Amino acid sequence: MFKIVKREEMxxxxxxxxxxxxxxxxxxxxxxxxxxxxxxxxxxxxxLTMADTDPEKGTITIIYMVVGKSTALFxxxxxxxxxxxxxxxxxxxTHVEKVGTVVCVGGGTxxxxxxxxxxxxxxAGNHVIAxxxxxxxxxxxxxxxxxxxxxxxxxxTDDGSYGHHGFVTDVLKEVCEKEKPAQAVLIGPVPMMKFxxxxxxxxxxxxxxxxxxxxxxxxxxxxxxxVTIGGKTQFACVDGPEFDGHQVDYDELMxxxxxxxxxxxxxxxxxxxxxxx
Amino acid sequence: MAEKPEKKKKVPRQPMPEQEPMVRAKNFDEVPFGxxxxxxxxxxxxxxxxxKPSCVEGCPVSVDIPGFIALIKEGDFTGACRNLWGKNAxxxxxxxxxxxxxxxxxxxxxxxxxxPVAIGNLERFAADWxxxxxxxxxxxxxxxxxxxxxxxxxxxxxxxxxxxLIKKGHDVTVFxxxxxxxxxxxxxxxxxxxxxxxxxQEVNFLVRQGVKLETNQVVGRTVTVDELFEQxxxxxxxxxxxGLPRFLNIPGENLIGIYSANEYLTRSNLMKAxxxxxxxxxxxxxxxxxxxGAGNVAMDSARTALRLGAESSKIVYRxxxxxxxxxxxxxxxxxxxxxxxxxxxxxxxxxxxxxxxLTGMECLQMELGEPDDSGRRRPLPVKGSEFKMECDLAIxxxxxxxxxxxxxxxxxxxxxxxxxxxxxxQTGKTSKKGVWAGGDIVTGSATVxxxxxxxxxxxxxxxxxxxxxx
Numbered sequence: 001m002f003k004i005v006k007r008e009e010m011x012x013x014x015x016x017x018x019x020x021x022x023x024x025x026x027x028x029x030x031x032x033x034x035x036x037x038x039x040x041x042x043x044x045x046x047x048l049t050m051a052d053t054d055p056e057k058g059t060i061t062i063i064y065m066v067v068g069k070s071t072a073l074f075x076x077x078x079x080x081x082x083x084x085x086x087x088x089x090x091x092x093x094t095h096v097e098k099v100g101t102v103v104c105v106g107g108g109t110x111x112x113x114x115x116x117x118x119x120x121x122x123x124a125g126n127h128v129i130a131x132x133x134x135x136x137x138x139x140x141x142x143x144x145x146x147x148x149x150x151x152x153x154x155x156x157t158d159d160g161s162y163g164h165h166g167f168v169t170d171v172l173k174e175v176c177e178k179e180k181p182a183q184a185v186l187i188g189p190v191p192m193m194k195f196x197x198x199x200x201x202x203x204x205x206x207x208x209x210x211x212x213x214x215x216x217x218x219x220x221x222x223x224x225x226x227v228t229i230g231g232k233t234q235f236a237c238v239d240g241p242e243f244d245g246h247q248v249d250y251d252e253l254m255x256x257x258x259x260x261x262x263x264x265x266x267x268x269x270x271x272x273x274x275x276x277x
Numbered sequence: 278m279a280e281k282p283e284k285k286k287k288v289p290r291q292p293m294p295e296q297e298p299m300v301r302a303k304n305f306d307e308v309p310f311g312x313x314x315x316x317x318x319x320x321x322x323x324x325x326x327x328x329k330p331s332c333v334e335g336c337p338v339s340v341d342i343p344g345f346i347a348l349i350k351e352g353d354f355t356g357a358c359r360n361l362w363g364k365n366a367x368x369x370x371x372x373x374x375x376x377x378x379x380x381x382x383x384x385x386x387x388x389x390x391x392x393p394v395a396i397g398n399l400e401r402f403a404a405d406w407x408x409x410x411x412x413x414x415x416x417x418x419x420x421x422x423x424x425x426x427x428x429x430x431x432x433x434x435x436x437x438x439x440x441x442l443i444k445k446g447h448d449v450t451v452f453x454x455x456x457x458x459x460x461x462x463x464x465x466x467x468x469x470x471x472x473x474x475x476x477x478q479e480v481n482f483l484v485r486q487g488v489k490l491e492t493n494q495v496v497g498r499t500v501t502v503d504e505l506f507e508q509x510x511x512x513x514x515x516x517x518x519x520g521l522p523r524f525l526n527i528p529g530e531n532l533i534g535i536y537s538a539n540e541y542l543t544r545s546n547l548m549k550a551x552x553x554x555x556x557x558x559x560x561x562x563x564x565x566x567x568x569x570g571a572g573n574v575a576m577d578s579a580r581t582a583l584r585l586g587a588e589s590s591k592i593v594y595r596x597x598x599x600x601x602x603x604x605x606x607x608x609x610x611x612x613x614x615x616x617x618x619x620x621x622x623x624x625x626x627x628x629x630x631x632x633x634x635l636t637g638m639e640c641l642q643m644e645l646g647e648p649d650d651s652g653r654r655r656p657l658p659v660k661g662s663e664f665k666m667e668c669d670l671a672i673x674x675x676x677x678x679x680x681x682x683x684x685x686x687x688x689x690x691x692x693x694x695x696x697x698x699x700x701x702x703q704t705g706k707t708s709k710k711g712v713w714a715g716g717d718i719v720t721g722s723a724t725v726x727x728x729x730x731x732x733x734x735x736x737x738x739x740x741x742x743x744x745x746x747x
Contacts (some may be wrong), residue, residue, distance in 0.1 A: 024499050038456060044548070044557040046457075070557055085456040087493045216548070216558075219454055219495055220680050223522045223542035226531055232522065238682060252531055255633030258532045263559030267425060270554060 001082035005059060011139045015029040015109055015198035016037050016075050023058030025088045031116040032094030032210065032242055035060065036218045038085040039077065044070045047215045049241065050089070051112035053117050060088075063141065069267040072275075090218045091241045094208065098125040100182040103205075104150065105131045105168050107188025107194055111142050113210055114187045119149040121185070127151055129179060131171045133188075137162035159220070169195050184208070186245055190257065194250035207245035209234045213256060228252050289361040290392035291320040293699035298613035302583045305468045307550055308610060309398075314354070317402040321350035324394045327386055332396060335384035337730030338437075340364045342396055349399055361400060362416055366440030366483070367433060367729065369408065369475045370462060372401025375726045376604045376690050408478055409471040415486050419446035424743040427452060429496045429683065432460020433725040434716035435516035436480065437732030438739070439488045445740050450510075455547065460518055462725070464547040465539075467577050469584065470607075473546070478517055497683035502690075502712065506661040510737045512711050515698065516732060519717035520680030524673055525569065529627030534561055534635030538574045538674035545581050563670025566590045567638070569624060570674035571600075572722075576607040578672040579616045590616050593666070595643050597655045621645070621656065625663070627671065637667045677722050684718075697721060710747055713726030713739055 006019035025035060034049040052061035066075050073166050077083070097220050102121045106114035111132050122128045130150035134140040135158045147153045154171050155163030164171055169192075175181065176199060184200045184207040186193045193209045200207040213225040220238035227236050228249035234240065295301070295309040312320065324346040333341045341360055348357035361368040377397040385393035388594070393603035424447045428435045431453040455486045457463050459476040484490060494500060496517070505513055522537035524530055536544075544550040549713070566582035568575045571594040582590040592611070594601065597620045601608060612618070621643040628637045642662035645654035679696035691699040691708035698707055698714040705713040715731030717723055 024494075028499065042549070042556045059579075073557075085493050087454065087456070087495060089498055090495065216540055216543050217455065219498075219520070219682055221520045221522070221523065222543055223537040224540045226524075228531060233526075252633065256531065256533060258632070259561070260559040263553065267554045267557060273352070 002086045003082040004079050007077075007079050010063070010141045011065075011134075013066075014139070015063060015072075015141055017061060017063045018074070018077070019054075019059050019061045020083065020086065021058060022060045022086050022088075025086065026053045026055050026058050026060050029053045029060060029089035030093035031096065031120045032113075033089035033091050034218070034241060035062070035086050035088030035090065036215070037062070037074070037083050039070070039073050040084050042085065043073065044072060045085075045216060045218070046070050046074075047090070047212065047218055047237070049091075049113040049210060049212065052115070052116055060086075063109055064107045068264045069271045072268065072271055076275075077091075087218060090237060092239075093243055094120065094185075096120045096124050100126065101129065101179055102126040102183045102185065103129045103131065103172065103179070103181040104185045105172055105188070105192075106146070107133045107168055107192040109141070110188030110192070110210075111146065114185065115142055115145055115149055117185055117187075118146060122149055122151065126183075129175055129181065130154070131156065131168050131175065133157065133168040133192075145164055167195075168192065169199055172196055173199050176200060176205060181205055183210065184245070190250055190254045193245060193248075197245035197248070201246045208242050209245035209248060210242050211240055211248065211253060213253060216261060227256075287391070288319060288323050290323065290395055290513070291316045291398075292425035293395070293398055298610075298615070298676055301469065302580075302614040305386060305584055307472050308704045309468050311366075311405055312398055312402045314352075314406075317349055317399060318352065321346045323387060324350070325386055331386065332381040332394075335380040335382075337380070337634050337726045338364050338733050338742045340381075340400070342527050344492055345403060346394070346396070346399055349403060354403055354406040355411055357403035358411065359416070359483060361403055364733075365729070366437050367479050367725075368400050369404035370433070370471060370479060371726055371729070372397050372404055373471050373475075374466060374724075376724060378605050380726070382744070408475075416444055418486065421448070422446045422743060424448065424511045425450070425509055426743075427505045427513045429502075429513065429514065430454075430457035430460055430516040430518060430716070431480070431490070432516060432518050432716060432728065433462060434728035434732035434735075435460065435514065436488075437729040438481055438514045438516065438715075438736045440486070441736035442739060443483065443486045443488050447740070448489075449487070450491060450499075451483075452494040453490065453492045453497045456492050457547065458490055458492060460516075464543045465574065466576070467542065467546055467581050467679060468551075469580070470577065497686035502683075502687040502709075506711065511743060512713070514705075514732075514735055514739065515683065515707070515712065515714040515718060516716045516728070517680065517683050517718050519672045519677035519722050520682075521678040522673070523676050523678055525624065525675065527624060527626050527637075529629060529635075530673075532627055532629040532635045533633050533667055533669045534563065534629075535627060535673065536561070538568070538570070538578045538672050539677070541672045542574070542579055542581065545585070551581070551585060560585065561670055562586050563668070565668045566672070567666065567668040568672045568674055569593050570676070571596075571618075572602045572674060572676070573604055573607055574672035575672075576603045576611045576616075578674050580611055580614060582670065582672070583614055583616065585669070591619055591666075592616055592642070593622050593624065595621065596653060597621055597645060600653045619666075623656065623658065624666075624671075633670060635669055635745060637665055638671065640666055641661055677717070679718060687712075695721070703734065704733055704738035706738060711742075
C-alpha cells in the first residue's frame with residue numbers, strides 16, 4: 001500500500017492534493033513524468049502527472065480534480081489511508097534547457113503539472129513568465145507556488161474575480177508580442193492547449209504541451225492512449241506525455257477523451273448514491 | 278477348454294465434457310469441465326508407453342509424458358502431478374493453452390491410425406486433481422547458494438525461470454510492471470480459457486517455495502537493469518514479452534471503438550471490465566464486432582465480444598482458412614459459439630460518425646498468390662472488390678512488436694533490426710554479461726510453452742553461471 005501522508009482540499013473541495021509515500025518513484029521521477037494510481041481491488045488505473053516529488057522524504061505529490069467515480073473514490077482517502085497500487089515514473093521527462101525567455105501557461109489542474117516544469121525552467125537559468133487561469137478566484141490553485149517558481153506571474157479569471165478578466169490566451173498573446181519568448185509550455189484543458197498553441201504558432205514559438213489521454217498500462221502495451229502528432233500515431237504513455245503543441249490533433253484527442261462518458265456517468269451516479277446512503 | 282482370447286476392443290479418445298456452446302457464449306466460466314478420475318484413467322490406458330516416445334520430442338520442455346500418464350492409469354494422481362512438476366512449473370496452464378496438436382499429440386503414435394492420446398487433457402487433469410486434493414507438499418529445494426537472481430516479467434517464461442532456480446537453491450525475485458503477476462496469463466488469456474484463480478494458485482505455489490514477488494515495478498523506469506546489479510543481483514533474466522501492439526496503419530484507426538487486442542483483453546481480463554460497474558474499468562461492448570486477425574489472440578477477442586453481448590462477432594482475416602494460425606481447438610470453439618469467419622478479406626479504412634465513433638469499415642476481397650517470406654501464399658487484393666462492413670467495435674489482433682521500454686534503457690544489450698533481444702539460442706545468454714532473455718522479447722509473439730521452453734534453457738544456463746561462471 002502507498003500511504004497518504006498529507007491531504008489538502010483546494011478549489012472549494014473540487015481539487016485534491018495528496019502527498020504519498022512512494023520512495024522508489026520519488027527517487028527517480030523528473031518533471032513532466034506521470035504515475036498510474038489504483039485505489040483498491042476493483043479500481044481503475046488512473047494516470048496523473050506528478051505535481052512534485054521529494055526524494056529525501058520519499059514522497060510524491062499528485063493534484064487531481066474530482067470528475068468521476070475514480071477521482072471521487074480517491075477523494076474519500078484520508079491521511080493514513082493509501083492507494084493499493086502506484087506505478088511509475090512513466091513517460092519521458094520534460095526536456096529542460098536554457099533558451100532565454102520561457103512562457104509557462106497553465107489552466108485548471110494543469111497548473112499542478114506545470115509547477116515543477118516552471119521551477120525547472122527557472123533553475124536552468126531561463127527568464128520565466130508564468131500565466132495561470134481559472135474560472136474564478138476561488139478555483140485558482142497554486143498561485144503562491146507558481147509565483148515562487150517564476151520571475152513574473154500573471155493571473156487570469158474567466159469571471160474577472162481576480163487578475164486579468166478573460167482567458168489565458170489573451171495574456172499569452174500579449175506576452176508573445178512583447179517578450180518574444182524562445183519557448184512555450186502549455187498545460188491545461190484540451191481547448192486551452194489548442195487555442196494557446198494557435199497563438200504561439202502565429203509567433204513561431206516552439207511549444208510543448210502535456211497530454212493526458214485515457215490509458216491502461218502506461219508502458220506502451222495497449223495503445224489506448226494513441227494521439228495523432230503531425231499526422232502520425234504516437235503513444236502518449238511512452239512517446240510523451242509531452243509533444244510539440246503545433247503538431248497535436250486536438251480535436252481527435254478531445255473526442256477520444258469522451259470514449260467512456262456514458263460509462264463514467266453511470267458509474268459516478270451509482271457511487272454518489274452509495275456515498276449519500 | 279482353452280478360450281480363444283477376445284480381440285482387444287479399441288478404446289476411443291475420451292471426449293472432453295464442456296459447456297454447451299450457446300450457454301457458454303453468454304458467460305465467462307471455463308468452457309471445458311475437465312475429465313473425472315474414471316475418464317482420465319480410461320484415456321490414460323490408451324497410451325502405448327512407447328520405449329522411444331515421440332510425444333516427448335514434441336514437447337518444448339520435454340515433459341515425461343508416458344511417465345505421468347502411467348501414474349494416472351495406476352490412480353496415483355499426486356504422483357502424476359509431481360512427475361509433471363519435474364519438467365513443467367505450470368502444468369494446469371499448459372494443459373489448457375498449449376497447441377498440443379502441433380506438439381506432443383501431433384507426434385503421438387496412436388494418432389497415426391486414429392485420434393492421439395489426449396495428453397493435454399490428462400496434464401490438465403493431473404494438475405487440477407493435485408490442486409483440489411493434493412497434499413500441498415512442496416518440491417524439494419537444494420541448499421541455499423546465497424546467489425540472487427532477478428527475473429523481469431512474470432509471464433510464462435519468467436515464472437518457469439523462477440520455479441527452476443528456486444529449486445536449485447538460489448534467491449529469486451520476480452519483477453512485474455502490472456499490479457498482478459502472471460503476464461499474458463493474467464492480462465491476455467480470458468477467464469473462459471484459463472481461470473485466473475489457477476494462475477493465482479500457480480504463482481502462489483512459487484511464492485510458497487520462496488520466490489519473492491515485486492509488482493508495480495517497471496524495470497527500465499522504476500529501476501534499471503544496471504541498478505539491479507548494483508543492488509546485488511548476480512544474474513538477471515529478461516522475460517518481458519513482446520508488448521507493443523501492431524496496428525493496421527489505415528485511415529480512421531484512432532476512432533473510438535477501435536482497440537488493440539492488448540487493450541481489449543487487458544480491460545476485460547486484468548481489469549475485469551466484463552464485471553463493470555462492479556469493477557470500475559469500462560469497456561466498449563459493441564453490437565457488431567469485428568476482430569482483425571486469426572491467431573489465438575483474435576479468437577480470444579472474438580469470443581470475449583460474444584460474452585459481452587455482441588449480436589454478431591466476426592473474424593476478418595486477409596488469408597484463407599488454411600493459413601489460420603490459431604490452435605484448432607480455439608477455432609472450433611469460436612465457430613461453435615457463433616463467431617463468423619470472413620476469409621480473404623482485408624480492411625482498408627474505417628468510418629466514423631460526427632462524434633468520432635466507429636460505424637464501419639471498407640474492405641477488399643483478396644486472393645492468394647505466390648508464397649511470401651513466411652512460406653504462406655501471399656494475399657493479393659482483387660481489383661474493384663471494395664465493399665462495406667458495418668461495425669461499432671473493431672479489435673486489431675494482428676500481432677505485436679518489441680516494446681522498447683526496457684531494451685532502450687539497458688546499455689550493452691544487442692538487439693536485432695526489429696528491436697528483439699539477440700540471445701544465444703542454446704543458453705538464452707544476451708550480449709550483456711549476467712543477463713539472459715527469453716520468450717516473446719526474443720522470438721516475437723509465440724506460445725506460452727515456447728516461452729517456457731526458453732525459460733527452462735536460460736534457467737539451466739543461469740544455474741551453471743552461478744556455480745561455475747559466465
